[in-house]
Amino acid sequence: MLFRVDQASSVSIADQLAVQVRASVVDGTLAPGTRLPPARELASALDINMHTVLRAYKQLRDDGILEMRQGRGASVRADADAGTVRLTELADALLAEARKLGVTLPDVLTLIQTRG
Amino acid sequence: MPDQTTIDAAPALDPRATNRDRLAVGLLWLPVVTVVVTALQWHDRLPAELPRQWNGTEVTSTSPTALMLAITGGIALLAALAGLAALSRRTADIRRTLLLVAGCAAGLGTGIWLVTAGLVLVTGSSKPDAGGWPLLGVLAGAFGLIPFVLSPRRPFEPQPYSPVSVPLAASETGAWFTTVRVPLFLWLAGVLGLATVALAVLSAVLGGPGSGGAVTVGLVALSCLAFGRLRVSVDRRGLRVMSALLGLPLRRLRLDQIVSARAETIAPMEWGGWGYRIRPGRSAIVVASGPALVVERTNGTLFAVTLPEPELPAALLTTLAAR
Numbered sequence: 449m450l451f452r453v454d455q456a457s458s459v460s461i462a463d464q465l466a467v468q469v470r471a472s473v474v475d476g477t478l479a480p481g482t483r484l485p486p487a488r489e490l491a492s493a494l495d496i497n498m499h500t501v502l503r504a505y506k507q508l509r510d511d512g513i514l515e516m517r518q519g520r521g522a523s524v525r526a527d528a529d530a531g532t533v534r535l536t537e538l539a540d541a542l543l544a545e546a547r548k549l550g551v552t553l554p555d556v557l558t559l560i561q562t563r564g
Numbered sequence: 565m566p567d568q569t570t571i572d573a574a575p576a577l578d579p580r581a582t583n584r585d586r587l588a589v590g591l592l593w594l595p596v597v598t599v600v601v602t603a604l605q606w607h608d609r610l611p612a613e614l615p616r617q618w619n620g621t622e623v624t625s626t627s628p629t630a631l632m633l634a635i636t637g638g639i640a641l642l643a644a645l646a647g648l649a650a651l652s653r654r655t656a657d658i659r660r661t662l663l664l665v666a667g668c669a670a671g672l673g674t675g676i677w678l679v680t681a682g683l684v685l686v687t688g689s690s691k692p693d694a695g696g697w698p699l700l701g702v703l704a705g706a707f708g709l710i711p712f713v714l715s716p717r718r719p720f721e722p723q724p725y726s727p728v729s730v731p732l733a734a735s736e737t738g739a740w741f742t743t744v745r746v747p748l749f750l751w752l753a754g755v756l757g758l759a760t761v762a763l764a765v766l767s768a769v770l771g772g773p774g775s776g777g778a779v780t781v782g783l784v785a786l787s788c789l790a791f792g793r794l795r796v797s798v799d800r801r802g803l804r805v806m807s808a809l810l811g812l813p814l815r816r817l818r819l820d821q822i823v824s825a826r827a828e829t830i831a832p833m834e835w836g837g838w839g840y841r842i843r844p845g846r847s848a849i850v851v852a853s854g855p856a857l858v859v860e861r862t863n864g865t866l867f868a869v870t871l872p873e874p875e876l877p878a879a880l881l882t883t884l885a886a887r
Binding site for chain 2: 449452
């Protein structure tokens with residue numbers, strides 16, 4: 449897949465990378481099981497800091513899109529698909545909206561739990 | 565990805581094997597059967613050593629009969645197994661070539677066995693005057709033409725690609741990665757690896773002969789393994805092709821060595837076959853027939869690597885090289 453990074457963008461570089469990986473999982477460019485380039489390799493290719501790449505990978509792991517194993521690097525989870533990505537995007541939107549309205553995280557969780 | 569193109573799906577050719585393909589593959593077992601049946605029949609009458617090399621009318625070297633049988637029969641068996649692999653849908657594009665090569669190898673192995681053992685039996689001497697007979701053994705390699713002709717020709721249709729560009733802003737950088745898997749090469753590496761072990765054990769048991777064969781087959785197995793999984797990347801450092809399994813860089817081209825890159829459909833035979841090919845004015849890493857990334861270098865030569873969907877890396881490489 450193609451990774452691109454815009455140094456002039458207001459979006460952080462880690463977020464730029466994460467968005468591109470998510471989009472590639474959604475459109476099928478990154479099939480489940482596909483291994484991503486090692487963080488050191490990607491950082492060197494894009495001339496950015498390795499920790500920036502690791503931050504993006506960790507964010508994607510927390511979203512359930514990537515799995516990271518010692519010595520094997522990051523790969524797309526077998527169960528990661530458009531649905532997983534959509535769900536994390538909706539959660540992000542919900543949290544952003546709550547933050548805007550001044551609703552705290554415990555209140556958001558309660559809101560969800562009362563519906564479950 | 566935002567700038568990724570979708571490729572217009574060309575009407576794909578049916579990769580399934582036809583009945584004629586199956587007949588061709590079945591025929592590849594004929595040499596195996598021939599070697600086995602003759603070996604069983606002649607077992608008691610053959611001497612312990614068979615001639616291996618003639619110089620004019622004189623036998624200059626011999627090999628143990630068991631080793632001759634193992635090598636010639638082993639070649640026929642490997643060829644028959646390669647034939648079975650040729651029935652797979654994944655090998656559809658190279659099916660005819662595979663059948664030709666397997667058939668030639670099987671014919672050659674069987675021919676050499678039949679001529680050597682036959683000569684010894686007919687003349688009753690363990691060091692017979694061969695005359696022109698060894699030539700017949702070599703000509704038996706033409707057996708490969710039979711499965712080749714039987715297997716139907718698959719018309720080669722270049723797929724249409726929509727052109728793509730990667731407009732990068734001055735503040736932007738791009739990097740593209742992919743891994744190319746070639747299951748056929750991995751299978752070949754596995755089979756040849758087993759053959760290497762078998763030859764090495766046989767050579768050790770017999771105390772020497774055949775060790776050169778084991779080394780040769782081992783090297784071929786290793787090169788199949790090297791091309792079994794490729795990592796290809798395009799970034800500010802240029803184009804890189806690595807062997808993913810051996811961790812070896814196979815090719816590196818810096819951006820200042822590159823004029824431009826394009827996507828092309830290539831036929832392996834036009835580039836000299838599979839693997840790492842070097843021909844006058846161009847070189848290539850060929851693991852499949854079909855789409856490839858073709859790079860024009862500043863020294864006027866071409867370099868190609870076969871990839872699925874090479875448009876995006878081609879466009880990125882051209883953009884980066886022009887900076």
